[in-house]
Amino acid sequence: MHRVVALALDEVVAFDLAIPAQIFGSTAPEYGFEVCGPRRRVTSDTGFAIAVERGLEALADADTVIVPGVGEAALPFHRASLRALRAAHARGARVASICTGAFVLAAAGLLDGRHATTHWAYADRLATEFPSVSVDPNVLYVDEGDVLTSAGLAAGIDLCLHIVRTDRGAEVANAVARHLVVPPHRDGGQAQFVDRPVASLPQRRLEPTREWMLDRLAHPLAVAEMARHAGYSERSFARHFRAETGATPLQWLLAQRVLLARRLLETTDLTVDEIAREVGFGAAVTLRLHLKRLVGTTPTAYRRTFRGTRVAA
DNA sequence: ACTTCCTTCCGCCATT
DNA sequence: TTAATGGCGGAAGGAA
Secondary structure (H helix, E strand, O other): OEEEEEEOOOOEOHHHHHHHHHHHHHHOOOEEEEEEOOOOEEEOOOOOEEEOOEOHHHHHHOOEEEEOOEOHHHOOOOHHHHHHHHHHHHOOOEEEEEOOHHHHHHHOOOOOOOEEOOOHHHHHHHHHHOOOOEEOOOOOEEEOOOEEEEOOOOHHHHHHHHHHHHHHOHHHHHHHHHHHOOOOOOOOOOOOOOOOOOOOOOOOOOHHHHHHHHHOOOOOOOHHHHHHHHOOOHHHHHHHHHHHHOOOHHHHHHHHHHHHHHHHHHHOOOOHHHHHHHOOOOOHHHHHHHHHHHHOOOHHHHHHHHOOOOOOO
């Protein structure tokens, strides 16, 4: 049982807190979830009160600590909370933030010299207040291994799914996503928002083409063909694709191939070479390369870790 | 790991 | 005038 503990400070963003509560507290299997904080009762950013079951001592035996966003009034933070966070991290716990929770991690010194992200509207401020943090406002989440940060609000869902995928594999993460009724995978590097601050309707114009690409994943697929399917020139296709997904066509395709390969490694006994061909990589070396690049591991090591993991209903 | 060949991506800019 | 389009060239990056 992997213990996830969320730290609820004053003016905690209710939505941010609800995400890990839903995912680790009820949807994903084999996780335990608790909410802790320096006070037994906090008022959320939207005004309703939350009963906090545990004190800061709960951080002492957490495997993963999640810090949701907090309102302006919560700054500066309780020294005891920051100390407990530092101690948890030093002990080896994985620490993650959602939205403006990154300010708490930064105040605890856990982001020094690291890449991090936060809600796009606060990115400048984070970079100004904590010059030693390398802030990237254009990604959904940043995974530094023992410290993870995510962008605003709904990006917390992407982060928590990413954590489940890391711990339990792609198959379990997909099952959780299906239960939540969200798309199974947005890559961390995806832009938080595209072109306009207020996204207008047609963000799914290329969806049929993406579906078509998924169907033909096993075959070689050139950008020129994709553009033709979408009815655009290559140049315009690339522009629209990036605007909708945050990724270039090839990046997206490679990510989907790796994702499918992960599922096959988890759920089948096909050889690495067979899987490589099955997902559209010409040979096993190519799969190895991209799996290493995107997940940081080798096919056999990945299979050893995740083969046979049970899937949530 | 290195090299070669090929594709992809993106800024620039004229055109619609 | 603004917004979208698509061709071009060079640099980056993928495949073998």
